[in-house]
Amino acid sequence: MxxxxxxxxxxxxxxxxxxxxxxxxxxxxxxxxxxxxxxxxxxxxxxxxxxxxxxxxPRTPTSVEHKARQKESTDAKKRIGAAAAQLLRQGQLVALDAGTTPLAVLDRLAPDLSLTIVTHSLPAATVLAEHPRIEVVVIGGRLFKSARAGVGVATVDAYRLLRPDLCILGAAGLHPEAGVTTFDSEEAEVKRAMIAHAARVAVVVASEKLGTVAPHLITPAGRLTHLITDSAAADDLLAPYREMGVEVVAV
CATH class of the missing domain: 1.10.10.10 (Winged helix-like DNA-binding domain superfamily/Winged helix DNA-binding domain)
Structure with missing residues (x-):
């Protein structure tokens, strides 16, 4: 051959x-x-x-650059964001990841919702500055320009001190065996710190990322409590997560 x-x-x-x-x-x-x-x-x-x-x-089809990702799966991200917003409750401490899918959650927050959101995402902080009731904590660090977010030791250390009720996590790829993955090693380290002490971890990913991987591991899929994706996801791709006890929402 x-x-x-x-x-x-x-x-x-x-x-x-x-x-x-x-x-x-x-x-x-x-x-x-x-x-x-x-x-x-x-x-x-x-x-x-x-x-x-x-x-x-399979390699994840998503782009590395934030600007390019804004144009990918836009309708799916809106639906995913709306579903993820339903997980937020009054008085919670929520860790919000960088990325365009976590950012979509903010479009559906009720104006009377009162809680604290901690984020290292510059676009998220800008959006949240307009919310009348939500307290916003912005974590700094070295600016990772392609993601419009902080990374590095300062970012990781700040997240490690938190005990969030909920972490809204973005990812470049999600696979039941390979786990939750992303493109950059420093970005992966920040995400690991975000979920380290979180009571619940909800990953928000478009269906095209299911069954794919990126180079750097964030966490095994079994650490997730929720998977929120769009209805284009095939049942055979979602079944392994349900078997792990992950609550799966396909919208």
Missing amino acids: LTAERKRKLLEVLQSEGKILASELSRRFGVSEDTVRRDLRELDRAGFLQRVHGGAL
């Missing part, structure tokens, strides 16, 4: 089965595992998949 043909078949397997196991594919194609791993490395570098230990998973 020619290299180009083998790579094409690898991508076909990834599309139909949702993952690639190097050991299984080496037997199926009659080549060594080293050959399959080399193919996967090259496909990873070309942006067709995300290599993981033992094989590969």
Whole structure:
């Protein structure tokens, strides 16, 4: 089998089965595992998949830049934001992640809602400045320009001191085995600090991110209490989270 043909078949397997196991594919194609791993490395570098230990998973389709993400899945984000807003209660302490999907939650907050929101997101802080009742705590740090948010030691340390009632978490990818992932290592560290002591963790992701991964792990999927996505998500993609005890809302 020619290299180009083998790579094409690898991508076909990834599309139909949702993952690639190097050991299984080496037997199926009659080549060594080293050959399959080399193919996967090259496909990873070309942006067709995300290599993981033992094989590969679909790469998240979302963009790195905040400006580009504002144009992605806009209708789905509005519905997801509205559903996530229903989790907020009077008097809570809420940690709000950076990103365009967590930002969509703020569009549906009732004007009489009185609680405290802590965020490292500059766009979120700007929106919340207009709310009449919500107390806003802005966490600083080094500005991660592509995300319009703070990162670094100061950001992480500030979140580690909090015990939020609820964390609204964004993600670049979500997979039942690979967990909740994102593009940047510093961004991942901030997100881990956000959820470290949170009573509830609700991840808000468009359906196109389900079953995909990004390079940096935030947390295993079992740490989530809620998954809020859009109704385009197939039942077989949502079933593993329900089996983990995650409350799934598809709107």
